[in-house]
Amino acid sequence: DIQLTQSPSFLSASVGDRVTITCRASQGISNHLAWFQQEPGKAPNLLIYAASTLQSGVPSRFSGSGSGTEFTLTISSLRPEDFATYYCQHLNSYPITFGQGTRLEIK
Amino acid sequence: QVRLVESGGGVVQPGRSLRLSCVASGFTFSSYVMHWVRQAPGKGLEWVAFISYDGGIKYHADSVKGRFTVSRDNSKTTLFLQMNSLRAEDTAMYYCAKGGGRPLGDAFDIWGQGTMVSVSS
Numbered sequence: 196d197i198q199l200t201q202s203p204s205f206l207s208a209s210v211g212d213r214v215t216i217t218c219r220a221s222q223g224i225s226n227h228l229a230w231f232q233q234e235p236g237k238a239p240n241l242l243i244y245a246a247s248t249l250q251s252g253v254p255s256r257f258s259g260s261g262s263g264t265e266f267t268l269t270i271s272s273l274r275p276e277d278f279a280t281y282y283c284q285h286l287n288s289y290p291i292t293f294g295q296g297t298r299l300e301i302k
Numbered sequence: 303q304v305r306l307v308e309s310g311g312g313v314v315q316p317g318r319s320l321r322l323s324c325v326a327s328g329f330t331f332s333s334y335v336m337h338w339v340r341q342a343p344g345k346g347l348e349w350v351a352f353i354s355y356d357g358g359i360k361y362h363a364d365s366v367k368g369r370f371t372v373s374r375d376n377s378k379t380t381l382f383l384q385m386n387s388l389r390a391e392d393t394a395m396y397y398c399a400k401g402g403g404r405p406l407g408d409a410f411d412i413w414g415q416g417t418m419v420s421v422s423s
Contacts, residue, residue: 227408282347
């Protein structure tokens with residue numbers, strides 16, 4: 196199975212900050228990676244697919260990059276509504292797996 | 303609008319069974335693969351099962367293989383998860399999710415609100 200490791204697991208930042216979350220895969224997965232945002236008590240929401248393509252309706256302050264085994268999600272300027280938990284997910288093969296999550300909190 | 307609505311969760315004793323349903327609307331259900339994903343309280347996301355457009359191909363996570371079975375009824379635009387021999391570690395919020403197809407790299411683009419399953423004696 197392909198393991199995904201996110202770093203950091205916890206991130207404290209301020210409104211207006213630029214933040215980057217990293218997701219490393221245990222083996223190469225090309226660009227078969229997605230990013231999700233999950234607010235407490237809600238279902239996950241797709242932000243990025245195919246490693247770098249912004250899902251329709253997602254603000255342009257979100258961006259993704261990477262290929263192979265290392266990927267990043269960047270939020271260029273944090274807004275209050277961005278404080279949530281973020282997950283990466285690979286779609287390269289079955290079983291599909293998720294990273295352990297990165298909890299982004301207000302400093 | 304595109305919508306997924308899960309139901310069937312509840313409190314059940316270890317060893318018993320439960321059947322979850324997910325009703326889809328707003329899109330051509332029979333044209334998309336579907337998934338189940340679960341999330342234990344305070345924990346991360348775990349993929350549970352996949353089913354192809356016509357139900358001919360299914361995959362299940364090792365943690366549920368042999369106990370859970372995914373199925374679908376395209377005529378009723380409904381996805382199911384039959385859960386047998388339930389264990390305490392199956393306690394979780396269960397989400398159904400729609401596969402976005404090749405244009406989205408098969409990413410899970412639509413999720414339901416979830417249905418909670420609690421396994422306890």
